[in-house]
Amino acid sequence: MAKRRAVADSDDEGGSEQHSKRSRTTESDEEDQEQPRAPRRSNKGKGKERARTVGSDMEDDDDGDEMGDVAPDEDEEKKFEEEHEERIRERLMNKSKTQGGIAEMGIIESLEMTQFMCHKYLTFSLGPQINFIIGHNGSGKSAVLSALTVALGGKATSTGRGSGLKSFIREGQSVSEVSVQLKNQGEEAYKPKEYGKSIIIQRRFTKDGASSYKIRSREGKLISTKREELQAICDHMNIQVDNPMNILTQDSARQFLSASSPADKYKFFLKGTQLSQLSEEYQTCMENISQTAKVLTRKAEVIPDLQEAYEEAQARFEEAEKAREQRHKADELKKELAWAHVATKEAELTGKLTEVANIEHRVGKAEESVKQAEDKRATVENQVAAYEEELEALGNVNALTTRKEELSTKGRANKTKLASLRSDEKQINDSLAGVNATITGLENQIADEHARAETRSRGKRDKTAAQLQEANAELADKEAKQKHATSEKLRLFGEAEASEKEARRLRDDQGQLRQRIIECDEQMRRCDEMQNSKVAQFGNNMDAALQHIRAARWHGQPPVGPFGLYVKVKDSEKWGQVLRIVIGGLMSSFALTDPRDRPTLAAILQKTNNRHCQIIISEVDLFDYSEGEPPERYLTVLRALEVSDPYVLRQLINTAHIENQLLAPTRREADQLLLSLNGGGVALAADLYRVVRFSEGGGQSTVINDLKTNDPRQQLFRNSNAGAERQRWLASRTEYSNRLADIDRRIPESTSAPQRARAEAKNFDMQEQQYTRRMRELRNKISDLQKELNEDLPVNIQALQDALQEQQTEKESILAQFEHIAREKEKVNAEQRPIVAEQEDLRVQIAEFGAKQTNITDNLSAAVAERMAQVKAVEHYQGKAEAERQKLGTAQKTAEDVQKEFEDWTAKASEYCERFPNPRKAELVQRNLEAVQAALKEREKRQGASIEEIAEELQRKKATLDTAKRELRSLMSLNRALKKSVKSRLARWHEFRRHIALRCKVYFGYHLSNRGYFGKVLFDHVNGRLDLKVNTDDQNLTQNNNREKDPRSLSGGEKSFSTICLLLSLWESIGCPIRCLDEFDVFMDAVNRRISMRMMIDTANASNRKQYILITPQDMNNIHVGNTVRVHRMTDPERGQGVLAFS
Template identity: 50%
Template sequence: MGKRRVDSDDEDPSAETTPASKRARTADSDEDEAPRATSSRRASKGKAKSRRRDEESDDDEDQDDDEEVEEKDEDERELEADILASLESKRGTRGGVADHGIIETIEMHQFMCHKFLTFTFGPQINFIIGHNGSGKSAVLSAITVALGGKANSTGRGNGLKSFIREGQSASEVTISLKNQGEEAYKPQEYGKSIVITRRFTKEGSSTWKIKSKTGKLISSKKDELAAICDHMNIQVDNPMNVLTQDAARQFLSASVPSDKYKFFLRGTQLSQLSEEYDICFSNITTTSKVLEQKQEALPDLKRALRDATSRWQEASKAREQKQKVAVLKKEQAWAHVTVKRKEMEGKIEDVAKATRRVPRVQQSLDTAQANLEAADKVVVEEEQKLDELGDREGLNDKRKEVQDEIKKKRDTVISLHSQMKDMDGNIKKAKRQMEDYQQQIDKETKRLEQNTEAKRAETQQKMQAARDAAENAQKAVESLSAERAAAEEEAKRIEAEGRPLEQALRAANEQVQQCRNNIDNCRRAEKDRYAAYGTNIQQVVQQINQTRWKGEKPLGPLGIHCKVRDNQWARLLRFTLGSMLSSFAVTTVEDLRTLKKILESSGNPNVTVLLFKPDLFEYKHGEPPEHVLTVLRALEISDDHVLRILINKSSIESRVLAPTRLEAQHTLSQLRGGAQAWTNDGFLVTKFSEGGESSVPLHIREMNAGLLVGNASDELARWTQNHNDAQAQHAAAKAAHDAGYAKYGVARDAFASFGPRLATAEETVRRAKTRMRQLLEEINEDTPAELSALNEAYEESNKDREMLTAQFTDISRQKATLDAEMKELITQRDAYTAQITDFLTHQQQVKDTIEKAAENRTKFLSDVQGWKKKLEVENAKVKEAQEVADHVQTEFEEWTAKAELYCARVETDRDPDELERIIKSTQDALKERERRHGASVDEMTDEVNKARERLERTQGDLNKMGALVKALKKSLSVRLSKWQEFRRHIALRCKLVFGYHLSQRGYYGKVMFDHDKGTLQLKVQTDDQAATQGVSRDKDPRSLSGGEKSFSTICLLLSLWESIGCPLRCLDEFDVFMDAVNRRISMKMMIDVANQSDKKQYVLITPQDMTNVTLGPTVRVHRMTDPERGQGVLGFSG
């Protein structure tokens, strides 16, 4: 069957085709003689079944009285009975409402004479009434245009532009189709209604918008509209479905029988099938002629084969030489293979030689690489040792502080010594002056004794007593001062003894507080195992588990995977590995940045993130003997990657643990090479590989007890016990401190008791001296002025001596104190100097080791680079040799494969060139023979094969095409038979339904088909004929009145509608020629038929009034108002 053409939107009247159905294509020409031609062809070909005429009639109109005898076979009688029974069963019944394919609403914008017009159609019967000129027929035109029909089929215009309202630039028609039920079209997309909008403009453009019930645009293609119409069986271009005003007028007019027959075929789509069958028959005929022409070429092909075979047989004598050449070529082919095999074996040996050199170079490279790694490890270890040594700035600062203090005190001692020297000179000077004054006084006194001896003796006795009293009092002061100084020293000594007790008490307090802190940490660890490693670490671990990482998932915190085996090392390892235990490890830089952000956002900006390579390397070679305890052996590590990270970062496999520095030194002395140890008493002990060792204090402080804990509950119990022990130690330290403080109080009170006593003694000295001055004044009063002056001078010198002596004693005591302090400071300075010297010595040793290791590393790196280049060269040679060998091997395999395809293996030792000479001489002989015969044996063989192939191919093609033509003829015959059956059944149903509908008016009539001549005639007997004439004579429709003719035609139309499956029935001005009676009966009959029709929708247009027609609930009447048109006045000149 022919495929439906899809036209562009440019609505050229000559190019319009309908998308409504694949069966909707009809011939545009009324001179279509397809049925007649088909019938004639069937008669001439003998392919049609014999059939009887449905009706026989006399063409002469005067012989109306002749009775026509209609013979019916048994099948036709049964079919007629079934049709009549079906009609009777429908009487009084009501058909169902269609679920899809009927029109729900139609809207017209600027269409024909309507500015805007809309209708909501009922599901079964719709009458559109209105006066002439109201635009009723525009509704059918809008339906045709919106559903893709041709514009000229409406009879209202030659193109879409003619439908645009005058004065407007564009027009639009929208139709809503019902889309429900099981057979709905794409209900998921369109819903319960399909809204189709067609817009066209004066410029000739035309567009479709196909939307869902909700207004969503689904498609704008005409193909989608065609698919919808095909699915719903809508045929808008079928003249039987949409009968326009012109078509209705033509149908109702007195057309010739052949036109009615053509209308019948087009309406039932039988004409389209007939046309397609004609095309099929024409193609089959053409193919048969081509086959007949090809059949004539067979004798020539057979003769050509015989001639070629004869020539080939004449040249067959050359076969032996040809076979000899073939044998030689086979041997030559395998001779080439043998040569290539020998070349391949040589190349493979070259590859083996080059390959054998690679392992030796690789071994040298591995050795150099191992040396380089060892040197790198030495550099790393020594640099780590250097880092662990720290710097000497602290020691230098402390030594400088001590040195500055020594200098300050030395300057003070020198100053005191100078003062003491000056004082000693002044005291001696004062004593000499006193001796001089005493001699002068004695001399003067001796001179005066003669005159006042008795009085003077008494005065001198009193003076001597006062002097003795002053001296005794002064001795008492000096004795008390000495005792007071001794008491002060004792108090200071006791105070110094109390400082360790105070430090011990402070340490006990700190230990108790540390135990309490660790108890709190252990309790937190029981609830959160990550609490010891930072803030919100558990949330950090959850984020790590939920994040997608570039490399492997980060490890951490590392301490989660570590547990100390013996708690005696926990404090030391928590201090030395603390930061490592809280750190995380990642494998890529991108992951490091991501994890840093996570840690910072959780409040852990200082947590270290390490980069590591997930390499489970072997580390046993770096461990000391098994009896030596290392950090690795003291820990239980559950993750292999964490273990190796700690090995790389902290050398835990070689770091020794010892209880004391002495034991660490002893253990390290037994190990070869350099090593380091951590001790429980707080030292980093280093043994240098070149000799010598150092010890650096670690200054251990207690870290979080949650680190390196396997079981938090056990650790909590241990720290609880430690807390109890610490409290006991605190109590003992406090008791010792209180006892010492009490002893210090006694000594301090003893020291303080000397104050009043010393003050009393000093007061006694002052009173004695006052008494001496009084006596001296008395003596002076009785003695001459010269002796008095000497006595005063003597007393003045004595005062100076006493003052200088007191000052000298005080300064001597200060100097003694400073000397003792200086001695202690000098001891500290010497200790710091020794430590700095020891530090510099060890630091220089480590630097020398690092420098030497760096030199070795540079040398080994150069070796590695050299061996790598050498290995690359050797690998390149191997690769080059392998490529050559592979190429030769590939050639050998290809040559072998080609030789095997050419012939079986031939063993030969002959050279290919030698075989080439033999072949050439033999071929020259063959060419000479071919020259004599005019062609070679191969050419003749090819000629025979080609001739045979042409003959066999032609015979095969003819046989296949003949079978195809036979099958096509058989198929077409079956289809033509079915076509005739369809036509016979439709015609029979049309006859019966036509008579049935005429009987509603009391008429009797027949539809007479002549399928051979292609005519359709109506015979109608009215009721007035039977009443007036008393005879039964059929009338030709042309002799009927206008109303009778219109009623008869309506009956014919209803009978034809019974054979059409389209859900739409549209008819325009069907009652224009009917009288009132026929119109009323026709209306009732049409309404009854419509009500009995199942799932059909009728749109009937009439200019008549509907007041005399009884309407039921299934009928919807749409009344149109008169159009608004400008009515002017013709201007006639008076």
């Protein structure tokens, strides 16, 4: 059913109520068809007979009142309930298990009252689903519903709190104002561009009876002050403030809960579900149809008089007809003139239809272009997704980086150990130097003592001394050789490590140089191709592709491309690198004007191995692009290019937006240029940065990855010729080859050098061990000989010898420490070598991962850029298609106007005469007709009679008669169709009532079951009664569940609970998004109130897009409040008023 306007026209003092109107639709497809025209006869009595026939038809058509109810067939009602009750019950159970959604429009977000009733100022926000307003009696809770009704244009009397608006003004004040904020979101929002996401309705009224509205947007902008706009908003959002079922005030709620009779409940049912208003409107329609039938009967009585007047005029014309040949000629000329005008209009119509057909063809081509662009966009999006998946599948190098860090930590620890060992070694060397100096001093002293005592004992002592000297000399020699072996061993191990590192570096350089040589060979091959063909840089076998294109047959214009043939860079040294990366891919593109040619061109490109070439479909539209350019002082990509073909230029603008992308030498300068524009944009920097500034503020810059050496785009936008480029690449290849030959020569040596060094180091290690063993033997021997000498020496020499022996022992200890440090150093170096090797392997792996990641990222960036280009292409073609559709609409409107004129002229000409074959031009026929008419007038002057005037009178009489008959038939047919439509609507009205009543019964029983009660609703549609039958738990015990009780026998709480169940059942039958109920629990005991509250909360939660506002003087202590429930606690007005507190 159509939405109803629920806003009364006025609530001012003495204001009158205007019933809302309902939109009507035609329920019949009958068409008015003109009856075949009967042959003209001179019998005058037939007209009156036809009038009587028409009258009887109208009387037969009026077959009495259709609005009354008849007693229903019990079997039919039972069958109806059996067919639908289970489905309704199943829907109810499913609904109770689901959470209702939040309404996007039509619910109340906030309410504000100023000097309204007992409130000086009150404002609060309502939740989107369930709202309880609680407070002490007299705290002004009911004022909320009154303010809501008044703000939305409801009648003041419907609130039960006053007879006019001025009664709502706070005592002692002269003006009051209420404001309601309605939610206005979603697809069905009311004028979202004007109002935004909320609509604020303010109503101000004074003691003098003046009232005004202000309807504002969410930002507070005044949109309208008209009541009609408020009515339109309420109609659109299906808000019915005067519907008693939507807003049940305190008095109405008490009466409904405590003292409503079955007749009152039935009236409440009809009025709340709007069935009563529909019934009244249908009754009014039937009365109007009956009155119209009587008027048409009276009009039919005039037809015989008009028929008689027409026949008299026809007889007079026949009697006055003279000069037949000239009149006939004039008539024929008039016929020819009429059809000559029709022929002229037909020629004009043909031209317009041809124009429409041409535009339709262009629309089809434009839509095909849109489809092609969307397909290409989808393909590119798939590529982007594939690259993203590949990038995600690649993973990361966290494990390798972690391992590398671990190795670095170990390496640093080993280096720390080596540094510590070197420090210890230095200290040992210093200690050894001191000990050696001490030994030298002691030996000199001993020598002096020996010189003084040499005269005393020479024999045996000389021999022992000689042996001791020989042993000391050999020990010194072995110490020197051991030190030399140790240093050589360490040196050779260091050389081995350095050689291994150098070998790894050479192998890496060898692989890179070989790849560079391959890339140089590829670029030289392309240069050779470019020397033979100027299009070789744009693809493979491009000359053959162009030959196939020239030889092929095309529906539209031949393909244009590759684009690079028409594009040059003015300053290639400065901008060539960045432009090769950004627009280089488009240089191999082709453009078509007809989508049907795409498969042919694609096959040619695939055959010549040019699948990478992009195909763009676009008509030749040399549009003006100057509006999209920045001021002349800014260098754009377009201004840095020379494009010789305007069609290619437009394609580059559509695809790459070269007209508004700025160029700058550096990233900083690019950012400054965009800031000076004050509108955002994109700039490309020669140092390979892409800088973006957003219009709303902020920006970003990203690195543009340079092209690889083997990228075909390397040959684009260079001023040098192909020969010079080939020499440049040849020089690079020669350099790489020489470096590779040197590396190839050095790699074998760098591979064998570590092996030789380690072998020699092992030899020195063996020598070191041999010297160490011999030194230990010599020290023992020296110690023995020294003891032997000391036995014969004087005491002072003996002391010196003992001191010397201590220093030599100290020296041996230091040398032992030195050997230990040397071994530790070798051990640390041995540990460090695999760490260094593994670090190098990890570096290579991480570098390889970075290369793969960079390659995928480059491909992804290119695919994203291509996707952006395709999105822009789709937008361009969609805009072009829309423009063509607008042209088509204009052309079709013009053609329709011409068609209507042509049909009107043809109809008029057909009414005037039959079609005249091959009429002459209208100007020539007009001149002939004027000559004949002049001759007729001259004859009429001579005869004193005007045949034309008689003929015109005859035509007027005939037209009057035909019009009267046609209008009468049309109105009679319309009246019958209207009556049939009303009958059909009445049948559906009864069907609606049956469905709503059945649903009310099912929901009523379901709600009663929450309390453990049983009952049903009895509808008596004939007598207009709605009875409730309820069985409570105690009745089941006392009456053995064999009898149902009237609600009057129930207690006050049980009666209120039953009526609440009925109200919830009726609420399921209305579409208003707002449900308001005041003091519904006034007669309830604690148990019934708790169950009722829970039931209402559950029902509200399950209701989809509905807002509930429930007012109660009781507290909410024993009620579970979920996240969908908002409780508003009112304070007494005299204790200060402000923002409402939430609990």
